[in-house]
Amino acid sequence: MSTVDSSLPRLPTVVPTLRALASRVAKSCLTAVRATAFWATIPLPLVVLGMLVSGVVTTAPLLVAGLVLLNVLCAAVGHDHSPGS
Template identity: 50%
Template sequence: MSTLRTVGAVTVDACATLVRGVAFWATIPLPVLIASTLVTGFVASSPRSVVALVALNVVCAVVGRNHSPAL
């Protein structure tokens, strides 16, 4: 039973690291995407989508804040 808990803990840790990494790297291009919606006028036709992108950027920034990319 102890081995199963260890495997579970390692799996959860690996998944958390993956989610943090994806969130960290997604935070980088999202502002460019948001700015392009403002420039192209997409915000006028679909403001909820732009608000959702901004919210996604904030969530990604919070979730990915403790990620340290390996060099």
């Protein structure tokens, strides 16, 4: 004969709770990365333009190329961000 009473409430399992928490944290991090990339896309062309005007391109062309690639990457990552939501 079993002494376990099936009418007692069960404690919630830890694994689904941890999965839900991990999912919320991942979603928050993804939202933050998208928002940062979205807003970084705005000033980066101005920085590149300033470097072109000041003549830094002749001394550090790889830096300018890297900033242009960073701007393209930020535009791609931040594309799905919608400010205000």
